[in-house]
Amino acid sequence: MVEPAKALADIRxxxxxxxxxxxxxxxxxxxxxxMRGSVVAVKDLEACTKCQLCDLRCPDFAIQVY
Amino acid sequence: xxxxxxAAKKKVPFDYSGYLRAGKLPHxxxxxxxxxxxxxxxxxxxxxxxxxxxxxxxxxxxxxxSRTPGYVDFxxxxxxxxxxxxxxxxxxxxxxxxxxxxxxxDGDALAIGGNHFIHTCRRNIDMTILVYTNYIYGMTGxxxxxxxxxGAMATTSRYGNIEPVFxxxxxxxxxGATFVARGTSYHxxxxxxxxxxxxxxxxxxxxxxxxxxxxxxxxxxxxxSATEMMEIFEKNGTVSVKQADRLPPxxxxxxxxxxxxxxxxxxxxxxxxxxxxxxxRGQ
Ligand SMILES: Cc1ncc(C[n+]2csc(CCOP(=O)(O)OP(=O)(O)O)c2C)c(N)n1
Ligand code: SF4
Ligand code: SF4
Ligand code: SF4
Numbered sequence: 545m546v547e548p549a550k551a552l553a554d555i556r557x558x559x560x561x562x563x564x565x566x567x568x569x570x571x572x573x574x575x576x577x578x579m580r581g582s583v584v585a586v587k588d589l590e591a592c593t594k595c596q597l598c599d600l601r602c603p604d605f606a607i608q609v610y
Numbered sequence: 611x612x613x614x615x616x617a618a619k620k621k622v623p624f625d626y627s628g629y630l631r632a633g634k635l636p637h638x639x640x641x642x643x644x645x646x647x648x649x650x651x652x653x654x655x656x657x658x659x660x661x662x663x664x665x666x667x668x669x670x671x672x673x674x675x676s677r678t679p680g681y682v683d684f685x686x687x688x689x690x691x692x693x694x695x696x697x698x699x700x701x702x703x704x705x706x707x708x709x710x711x712x713x714x715x716d717g718d719a720l721a722i723g724g725n726h727f728i729h730t731c732r733r734n735i736d737m738t739i740l741v742y743t744n745y746i747y748g749m750t751g752x753x754x755x756x757x758x759x760x761g762a763m764a765t766t767s768r769y770g771n772i773e774p775v776f777x778x779x780x781x782x783x784x785x786g787a788t789f790v791a792r793g794t795s796y797h798x799x800x801x802x803x804x805x806x807x808x809x810x811x812x813x814x815x816x817x818x819x820x821x822x823x824x825x826x827x828x829x830x831x832x833x834x835s836a837t838e839m840m841e842i843f844e845k846n847g848t849v850s851v852k853q854a855d856r857l858p859p860x861x862x863x864x865x866x867x868x869x870x871x872x873x874x875x876x877x878x879x880x881x882x883x884x885x886x887x888x889x890x891r892g893q
Binding site: 595609 | 621622623624626630635636637639640641642643644645646647650651795796798799824835836837840
């Protein structure tokens, strides 16, 4: 039997607002994010617990998790 | 004591757009600057506080942190360096129904504005003061401020700063503020709760916020990133006042206390002023 898929987080990054400080990636408790050049990107979506810490600590209104 | 509900507790993203002026982002602050994190904590606190945008007036002086009122969709006033408290006093006396919030850098509040700061606290006028302690003058290129640690490098202390620092919270308390607290941009959910309590307090509430200037303080002091600064000064450099009693002294020594450090009731300035008017009119 196939396990029902866990509802994956919807991580929305506004690349026009992200200034690439990496605060969100550095403090993500489950290492979901990584820097790609001067913006942040999702590395491991399945690990996201939707804790919202990346959004709360982003100085630039650039990341939100649904 | 029950903990107040906070916006951050909900596991859905907070919608900041209703509190921001449209079309103003990206803001002017550098990558990793803590001022944006403080702004977001403030907006979430305001959302929980129940104050509407029309009931709020945000006042500032000059500095990077003083640019904050430019982004919020409240009544706002961007004034002179160090004089925000005086303008804010005028706003409050003329419009006692407004909730007045002042955004002030450590240089703005404690150096050029030090005199205005202490006398505002002394009067206990109903006003919430946010002092953004990033240990430096950000806007003008990294000169040392009254909170720059001894030994630290700044544009004006090329061989290390020899001046002792102000303890902003002790200064506020000694000057007569009736609510004194400290938070950090790293502990942004706790900061939201502290700011909510400060906004709800009647009288002068002062919240010192330890945040980071990676561009000037960071670079001049060989701190590689905003993250490193948040780890050293905020996460590891502070301890919650709720835990401090239970921890061994070596874990508390040399650290700044976070949380609500002092809160008392004392007659508020506008109310005393009204009473005086009543009295004189009755004569
Ligand atoms: C009367 C006056 N003196 C000096 C200045 C130059 N000046 C502008 S902002 C500033 C200091 C800013 O530092 P701070 O208040 O700590 O805020 P930050 O930029 O670090 O957020 C100074 C000295 C000025 N604008 N007006
Ligand atoms: S919501 Fe939490 S777990 Fe998910 S990316 Fe953000 S910080 Fe990481
Ligand atoms: S914290 Fe915000 S600005 Fe910094 S890298 Fe993450 S999304 Fe970009
Ligand atoms: S100079 Fe410093 S305080 Fe000013 S915006 Fe840049 S990082 Fe922030």
